[in-house]
Amino acid sequence: MKGFEYLENEIQEWKNAGAYRPLTELESDQGARVVIDGREVIQLSSNNYLGLTTHPRVKRAALEAVERFGAGTGSVRTIAGTFSMHEAFERELAEFKHTEAALVFQSGFTANVGVLATILTEEDVVISDALNHASIIDGIRLTKAGRRIYQHSDMEDLEAALKETQNARTRLVVTDGVFSMDGDVALLPEIVELAEKYDALVMVDDAHASGVMGRNGRGTVDHFDLNGRVHIQVGTLSKAVGVLGGYVAGPAVLRDYLIHRARPFLFSTSHPPAVTAACQAAIQVLKEEPALIEKLWSNTRMFKEGLTKLGFNTGKSDTPITPVIVGQDALAMKFSDELLKEGVYAQGIAFPTVQRNQARVRTIVTAAHSMEDLETALEAFGRAGQKLGIL
Numbered sequence: 001m002k003g004f005e006y007l008e009n010e011i012q013e014w015k016n017a018g019a020y021r022p023l024t025e026l027e028s029d030q031g032a033r034v035v036i037d038g039r040e041v042i043q044l045s046s047n048n049y050l051g052l053t054t055h056p057r058v059k060r061a062a063l064e065a066v067e068r069f070g071a072g073t074g075s076v077r078t079i080a081g082t083f084s085m086h087e088a089f090e091r092e093l094a095e096f097k098h099t100e101a102a103l104v105f106q107s108g109f110t111a112n113v114g115v116l117a118t119i120l121t122e123e124d125v126v127i128s129d130a131l132n133h134a135s136i137i138d139g140i141r142l143t144k145a146g147r148r149i150y151q152h153s154d155m156e157d158l159e160a161a162l163k164e165t166q167n168a169r170t171r172l173v174v175t176d177g178v179f180s181m182d183g184d185v186a187l188l189p190e191i192v193e194l195a196e197k198y199d200a201l202v203m204v205d206d207a208h209a210s211g212v213m214g215r216n217g218r219g220t221v222d223h224f225d226l227n228g229r230v231h232i233q234v235g236t237l238s239k240a241v242g243v244l245g246g247y248v249a250g251p252a253v254l255r256d257y258l259i260h261r262a263r264p265f266l267f268s269t270s271h272p273p274a275v276t277a278a279c280q281a282a283i284q285v286l287k288e289e290p291a292l293i294e295k296l297w298s299n300t301r302m303f304k305e306g307l308t309k310l311g312f313n314t315g316k317s318d319t320p321i322t323p324v325i326v327g328q329d330a331l332a333m334k335f336s337d338e339l340l341k342e343g344v345y346a347q348g349i350a351f352p353t354v355q356r357n358q359a360r361v362r363t364i365v366t367a368a369h370s371m372e373d374l375e376t377a378l379e380a381f382g383r384a385g386q387k388l389g390i391l
């Protein structure tokens with residue numbers, strides 16, 4: 001297309017490097033098994049950790065909300081789009097997270113951007129882990145604050161960063177709770193101790209820990225017994241909670257400030273009633289069905305052990321995210337294709353999402369997988385790994 005040749009050229013380069021991926025279409029709901037190209041395959045790529053996307057209570061809540069309150073809200077929250085259910089849900093979330101207040105954003109992405117771009121000025125410094133999620137990086141790009149990136153989970157480097165920035169008004173240390181590509185958990189107790197020693201604030205993005213770690217899935221702060229010592233918790237409603245959205249849990253003054261100043265909150269229409277009602281139901285399920293989280297973790301242990309026994313390099317994950325690291329970008333894509341032929345959908349992930357020579361197939365087991373699903377998947381990994389010379 002005329003005028004877009006430069007984009008076509010770049011896309012061609014990705015294709016030549018084997019790094020071009022068309023979107024994969026699901027022809028079913030998001031379960032332990034999904035239908036792709038008319039075939040049922042085992043899903044190992046979703047963030048639907050607890051299977052809540054299809055939980056009967058969650059679906060029913062969404063349907064009832066549509067019947068009663070309609071399909072959309074017709075306005076941003078600050079004009080005419082705040083329904084009672086939005087406020088009620090935020091109070092429930094705050095209570096769940098043991099914080100004073102909570103505010104829901106349209107996604108986890110916009111929650112991170114909303115906080116980081118809004119509460120810091122040129123007088124402040126944000127101190128961020130090198131492997132933090134793209135939404136944290138983009139939030140930092142939008143703030144006028146100074147920035148200092150510390151080496152991934154390197155507490156000496158974090159301490160050096162805190163020492164270097166003592167003249168700033170506020171230092172905000174920000175970290176993923178669980179790192180999304182490697183599945184390792186942040187050294188939160190150490191981070192909190194250092195922040196307290198140097199009088200800095202701490203923000204945790206618990207996208208992959210919400211519904212997964214801590215009591216009833218309250219996240220890493222609860223997991224490490226750090227309630228009251230982490231100033232800002234971001235979580236998603238799009239992964240284990242099974243629906244859509246992100247939230248910021250913290251002091252009431254933060255909520256108040258974000259309502260008035262956070263641009264993604266101010267200038268984007270509020271969640272449809274079905275989304276909010278489904279999220280409310282999902283949080284109830286977390287409180288009342290802890291067996292789902294236990295199943296997630298027993299599945300995780302079984303699958304990780306199986307991959308390690310087969311001889312794969314599974315990195316240093318401590319969570320249901322298990323990377324199978326193969327090195328070259330093109331090999332990871334081939335491995336993923338081979339697995340799909342074997343009836344397993346596990347997405348290949350390459351540069352720039354992960355560092356060069358660290359390409360991988362990333363797997364995420366869920367509570368919805370049966371033992372049989374996981375055994376079948378492990379056999380497929382064994383055959384595909386041998387065929388491609390990875391094992």
Ligand code: PMP
Nearest residue numbers: 107108109133180207236238245
């Ligand atoms: N933070 C992390 C660590 C994530 O992995 C993701 C999801 N990719 C997000 C934030 C964004 O969450 P959402 O999908 O709700 O926008």
